[in-house]
Amino acid sequence: MMRYISTRGAAPSLTFGEAMMTGLARDGGLYVPETIPHISPDQIAALVGQSYEDIAFAVMRPYIGDLFTDAEFKGLIAKAYAGFGHMARAPLKQLAPNHFLLELFHGPTLAFKDFAMQLIGQMMQAALAKSGERITIVGATSGDTGSAAIEAFKGLANVDVFILFPHGRVSEVQRRQMTTPDAANIHALAIDGTFDDAQARLKDMFNDFAFRDGVRLAGVNSINWARVLAQVVYYFSAAVSLGAPHRKVSFTVPTGNFGDIFAGYIARQMGLPIEKLVIATNQNDILHRALSTGDYRPDGVVPSISPSMDIQVSSNFERALFDAYGRDGKAIAALMDDLKAGAFHISQGALETLRATFASGRCSESETQDTIRQTLNDSAELLCPHSAVGVYVAQDHLGATPMITLATAHPAKFPDAVEQASGLRPALPPRMADMMTKPERVTRVPNDLAALQALVRERIAR
Numbered sequence: 001m002m003r004y005i006s007t008r009g010a011a012p013s014l015t016f017g018e019a020m021m022t023g024l025a026r027d028g029g030l031y032v033p034e035t036i037p038h039i040s041p042d043q044i045a046a047l048v049g050q051s052y053e054d055i056a057f058a059v060m061r062p063y064i065g066d067l068f069t070d071a072e073f074k075g076l077i078a079k080a081y082a083g084f085g086h087m088a089r090a091p092l093k094q095l096a097p098n099h100f101l102l103e104l105f106h107g108p109t110l111a112f113k114d115f116a117m118q119l120i121g122q123m124m125q126a127a128l129a130k131s132g133e134r135i136t137i138v139g140a141t142s143g144d145t146g147s148a149a150i151e152a153f154k155g156l157a158n159v160d161v162f163i164l165f166p167h168g169r170v171s172e173v174q175r176r177q178m179t180t181p182d183a184a185n186i187h188a189l190a191i192d193g194t195f196d197d198a199q200a201r202l203k204d205m206f207n208d209f210a211f212r213d214g215v216r217l218a219g220v221n222s223i224n225w226a227r228v229l230a231q232v233v234y235y236f237s238a239a240v241s242l243g244a245p246h247r248k249v250s251f252t253v254p255t256g257n258f259g260d261i262f263a264g265y266i267a268r269q270m271g272l273p274i275e276k277l278v279i280a281t282n283q284n285d286i287l288h289r290a291l292s293t294g295d296y297r298p299d300g301v302v303p304s305i306s307p308s309m310d311i312q313v314s315s316n317f318e319r320a321l322f323d324a325y326g327r328d329g330k331a332i333a334a335l336m337d338d339l340k341a342g343a344f345h346i347s348q349g350a351l352e353t354l355r356a357t358f359a360s361g362r363c364s365e366s367e368t369q370d371t372i373r374q375t376l377n378d379s380a381e382l383l384c385p386h387s388a389v390g391v392y393v394a395q396d397h398l399g400a401t402p403m404i405t406l407a408t409a410h411p412a413k414f415p416d417a418v419e420q421a422s423g424l425r426p427a428l429p430p431r432m433a434d435m436m437t438k439p440e441r442v443t444r445v446p447n448d449l450a451a452l453q454a455l456v457r458e459r460i461a462r
């Protein structure tokens with residue numbers, strides 16, 4: 001049965017169910033599968049014409065061990081995607097002769113996060129129903145993970161959800177998605193700091209074992225392997241609809257915390273014929289700089305019009321480094337120690353390994369705006385700023401292989417930026433219209449571990 005090991009090599013290996021409920025490994029690392037299951041070309045060919053749900057079952061089944069029976073798992077997948085506003089779940093649109101857009105924003109909160117979060121919500125509820133446990137979820141968000149988590153877990157009796165978002169650095173729609181739900185188990189916390197601060201405090205909470213065990217802490221960020229796994233599926237659904245396994249495809253992925261593109265890497269490792277995975281960054285371009293120079297050096301987050309990607313400490317890059325360093329946990333632990341002191345340098349061998357799979361590019365603020373305008377003119381497609389970063393960077397990597405750019409959020413989540421670029425103000429779906437006038441519930445919190453822990457303890461004791 002599949003086991004999960006830590007990228008830092010010093011935590012116990014776990015089953016899928018344990019890894020899903022555990023979050024961060026106890027050595028500070030991230031869980032990854034001990035081996036990556038292979039899907040043969042014949043098995044990929046058999047996915048052609050299947051529903052998104054059937055592809056999801058085929059792709060994820062080898063990873064989940066005996067946590068659920070096949071019938072249970074199929075049922076959870078069906079429930080997870082039933083609320084999506086598009087029959088195809090992740091439809092493909094053609095932008096240019098060899099350039100396609102994978103629309104990942106038809107879920108309940110209008111961003112790609114729903115693909116994983118809706119499924120994790122179902123899986124965690126089913127696992128908790130079996131174990132009878134109660135958990136505390138703490139999440140860090142630059143805007144989209146938080147709303148997706150709140151949507152997936154609101155109102156549940158055995159789960160408290162605390163979401164840390166950077167005060168003043170998310171769009172109004174994103175903020176209201178997190179602050180207007182009135183379920184008592186939801187706690188929106190606006191932290192004085194950046195997303196990187198929020199994610200660092202979250203990892204601090206996991207690394208404080210007394211706190212972690214005391215509140216039964218669980219994570220729904222891409223720290224959690226189950227998040228990454230659910231995102232592998234749409235790489236398969238998109239590639240088979242463009243001719244895989246007989247034709248290769250490439251993907252460009254707007255990137256911040258490296259979770260989404262790492263899911264593409266897993267699809268490639270499983271055998272999906274992916275030529276290149278292109279990392280598209282906004283002006284917070286640490287991943288583009290790291291791949292270009294080998295130097296991974298956070299230099300402070302600069303707010304942008306694609307705020308969900310305003311990240312400089314990209315959590316899942318650790319998972320890619322783990323493979324690039326031949327799965328040497330000690331080497332990764334040493335790099336992460338260097339990072340605490342300011343920066344790390346990627347060895348030449350590891351850099352070459354990464355460059356064999358990944359390419360990268362950067363998109364400035366004005367290039368993002370121009371791309372929104374230009375894509376509307378050329379293809380009648382209104383992009384969100386994150387998707388525009390992807391489309392801009394993809395244009396430098398177009399060739400004979402079909403390119404699929406991930407459209408990660410609906411433009412209506414960022415109406416001001418989109419209107420400024422295009423002159424069009426995208427409307428929220430009618431089901432969300434009242435959100436902009438509902439009262440907000442939010443607590444302003446300092447960037448301070450002890451204060452955050454005290455708040456969590458006090459709220460769950462109520």
Ligand SMILES: Cc1ncc(COP(=O)(O)O)c(C=O)c1O
Nearest residue numbers: 144255256257258259260308408
């Ligand atoms: C809309 C949007 N696009 C892109 C990203 C970047 O994805 P990742 O952090 O998985 O690299 C995010 C945040 O995760 C996002 O919310």
Ligand SMILES: N[C@@H](CCOP(=O)(O)O)C(=O)O
Nearest residue numbers: 141142143144145221222257
């Ligand atoms: N962009 C994300 C940042 C958190 O990423 P995650 O994939 O680790 O949850 C967000 O919208 O919150």
